[in-house]
Amino acid sequence: MNLASFPMPEQYCSSAEETLLGLVREASPIDSQADARVSFAGDVISGLSARHKQLPPKYFYDATGSHLFEAICRTDDYYVTRSEIALLRNVVAELAASIPDGAVLVEFGSGESAKTCLLLDAAPQLSAYVPIDISADALDEASARLAGDYPQLNIAPVVADFTGQLRLPAAADGRPRVGFFPGSTIGNFDKEGAVRFLRSARQVLGDQAALLVGVDLVKDEATLSAAYDDSHGVTARFNKNLLIRINRELSGDFDPEAFDHLALWNVAESRMEMHLVSCKDQIVNAAGHTFAFRSGERLHTENSYKFTADSFAQLAAEAGWSVSNIWISDEPRVAMVRLEPHP
Numbered sequence: 001m002n003l004a005s006f007p008m009p010e011q012y013c014s015s016a017e018e019t020l021l022g023l024v025r026e027a028s029p030i031d032s033q034a035d036a037r038v039s040f041a042g043d044v045i046s047g048l049s050a051r052h053k054q055l056p057p058k059y060f061y062d063a064t065g066s067h068l069f070e071a072i073c074r075t076d077d078y079y080v081t082r083s084e085i086a087l088l089r090n091v092v093a094e095l096a097a098s099i100p101d102g103a104v105l106v107e108f109g110s111g112e113s114a115k116t117c118l119l120l121d122a123a124p125q126l127s128a129y130v131p132i133d134i135s136a137d138a139l140d141e142a143s144a145r146l147a148g149d150y151p152q153l154n155i156a157p158v159v160a161d162f163t164g165q166l167r168l169p170a171a172a173d174g175r176p177r178v179g180f181f182p183g184s185t186i187g188n189f190d191k192e193g194a195v196r197f198l199r200s201a202r203q204v205l206g207d208q209a210a211l212l213v214g215v216d217l218v219k220d221e222a223t224l225s226a227a228y229d230d231s232h233g234v235t236a237r238f239n240k241n242l243l244i245r246i247n248r249e250l251s252g253d254f255d256p257e258a259f260d261h262l263a264l265w266n267v268a269e270s271r272m273e274m275h276l277v278s279c280k281d282q283i284v285n286a287a288g289h290t291f292a293f294r295s296g297e298r299l300h301t302e303n304s305y306k307f308t309a310d311s312f313a314q315l316a317a318e319a320g321w322s323v324s325n326i327w328i329s330d331e332p333r334v335a336m337v338r339l340e341p342h343p
C-alpha cells in the first residue's frame with residue numbers, strides 16, 4: 001500500500017506482500033505526480049480547516065509509510081496479516097476448488113501480489129491473472145516475478161486506481177472472473193465507499209463472478225488497541241510520518257514530537273480510529289496556509305472498520321453480493337468471505 005502497496009513479511013509467501021486501500025499510491029509519470037501533489041494540498045487544506053480535523057489515510061503510504069506499514073505487519077501486536085495468511089493457507093484448497101476452469105483472477109490493489117501465490121499455487125485451472133494497482137512499478141515487478149514462477153499463466157496487469165472506473169483487459173473476455181481483495185483493506189473505507197467499491201467490483205467482474213474479501217472481525221478491545229498501538233511504537237511512527245510527509249511535500253513546519261499517537265476503539269461505529277493529538281496550543285503552516293491546534297485537539301487520520309459475519313453480509317448485500325461462504329481464522333480472528341452476485 002504505498003497505499004499503494006503494503007508489503008508483507010517474506011516468510012508468508014515466497015514473494016510476500018499486499019496492497020492497500022483503495023488508497024492511492026504515487027503514480028510515476030510527472031504529470032500524475034503534479035496532480036497528486038495538488039490533490040494532497042487540497043485535502044490537507046480542507047482537512048485541517050475542518051471543525052474536526054482529519055486527513056484521508058491514503059496519504060500514509062509514501063515510501064517511508066509503506067515500509068513502516070510492512071514493519072507493522074511483522075509486529076506481534078498487529079494480528080491482521082498473520083491471521084489472514086494462516087487462514088489462507090488452511091482454506092486455500094477449498095477456495096481453489098470453487099474456481100472454474102479457465103477463470104481469471106482479478107486482484108484489486110495488488111501491490112506486490114504477496115498473498116496471491118497461495119491462490120495461484122492451489123488453482124492451476126486459472127487461465128489469467130489481472131493484478132490492478134496504481135503503481136506501475138509495483139505491477140511491473142510483480143508481473144515479471146510471477147511470469148517466471150507461473151509460465152502457463154497469462155498475466156495481464158492494469159495500472160489503475162481500483163476505486164475508480166475499471167476496464168478489464170482482453171484476457172478476461174468471455175471468462176468467469178474471481179476477484180481477490182485481501183488484507184482487510186475494505187475496513188479502511190467508510191460505509192459509502194465500501195458499498196461503492198463492492199458495487200463497482202460486481203459490475204467489472206460480471207454475473208459469473210465470485211469475490212474473495214479479507215475482513216477483520218470485531219474482537220476484544222485490548223487486542224484491537226494493541227494492534228493499532230503496538231508496543232514497539234511502529235504504528236505511532238507510521239501515524240506521525242504523515243506530518244513528516246506534509247512537511248516535505250507541502251512545505252509544512254509540523255513538529256511531529258508535538259503530537260501524540262492515539263488509537264481508540266469506537267464501539268458505536270465498530271471501528272478502530274487513529275488520531276494525532278496536539279500536545280500543546282500551536283500554530284502550524286502547510287500548503288501555504290496556517291492552522292491553529294489547541295492542546296488536546298485531535299487530527300483524525302484513519303478508520304479501520306471491524307465487522308461481524310452479519311454486518312459484512314449486510315454491507316455486501318447493499319452492493320449486490322450474497323455471502324456464499326465465510327472462513328474464520330484462529331484467534332485473533334479474521335475472515336475470508338466468498339461473495340457471489342445476488343441471483
Ligand code: AVI
Binds near residue numbers: 001184186187302304
Ligand atoms: C491497510 N489497512 C488494512 C491497515 C488497517 O489495519 O487498517 C492499516 C493500518 N493502520 C494501522 N495499522 C495498520
